Amino acid sequence: GGIPDVHPEYNVPEEFQPREVRIKREFAPGEIHVVPQIFALYWTMPKRKAIRYTVGIGRGNLYEPGEFFVGAKRKWPTWRPTDDMIERDPTFEKYAHGMKGGIRNPLGARALYLFTEARGDTYLRIHGTSDVSSLGRAVSNGCARMVNTHAVDLYDRVPMKSRVVLYPKS
Numbered sequence: 210g211g212i213p214d215v216h217p218e219y220n221v222p223e224e225f226q227p228r229e230v231r232i233k234r235e236f237a238p239g240e241i242h243v244v245p246q247i248f249a250l251y252w253t254m255p256k257r258k259a260i261r262y263t264v265g266i267g268r269g270n271l272y273e274p275g276e277f278f279v280g281a282k283r284k285w286p287t288w289r290p291t292d293d294m295i296e297r298d299p300t301f302e303k304y305a306h307g308m309k310g311g312i313r314n315p316l317g318a319r320a321l322y323l324f325t326e327a328r329g330d331t332y333l334r335i336h337g338t339s340d341v342s343s344l345g346r347a348v349s350n351g352c353a354r355m356v357n358t359h360a361v362d363l364y365d366r367v368p369m370k371s372r373v374v375l376y377p378k379s
Contacts, residue, residue: 221356225263225344232259241279241321241335241363241373243353245272248345250335250353252366260366262359264335265343267351273333274377278370280324285310291332294350312339318357319364323373335373336360 236242236253243250245266251259266272288308290301308314317337324330334352337360343349344356353375355363 227260227262227359230261232257243375245378262355263344265354266347267349268347271351274375277323277373279321281322283320286316286320288314288316319360
């Protein structure tokens with residue numbers, strides 16, 4: 210049993226592939242910064258370097274800017290739609306008791322769970338997807354999504370309690 214930890218090859222356009230970039234100013238290394246206007250997630254490193262991943266973000270007012278920390282990390286996480294999601298889209302009702310992890314699961318291969326001190330789990334996630342067409346678009350219910358292979362790469366780099374900044378949409 211269990212889910213094999215292998216990933217299909219995704220046909221990800223070259224411009225969406227992760228790449229090491231120089232950043233304009235010094236950020237503390239080991240942080241995630243999501244810039245929604247350009248659908249970019251940066252994992253900061255020393256000496257003004259970062260890895261830039263292309264993400265899909267929350268549509269409309271479902272995108273929630275703010276400062277968070279990684280409060281949990283899961284491989285092949287289970288998923289349960291929030292009550293708000295079920296209210297917006299009743300077809301989610303069938304998953305009200307949760308959906309097992311797997312390639313069809315909306316959270317994909319990996320998920321970083323975003324917390325705040327005040328709220329605990331915010332139900333916002335940075336997670337994988339097998340839907341390459343959702344990259345570079347505002348389509349989700351609030352989460353930042355990335356291709357499963359990129360989500361695995363990021364997951365392996367990010368320790369618990371890492372700072373996460375979701376910048377406002379301009």
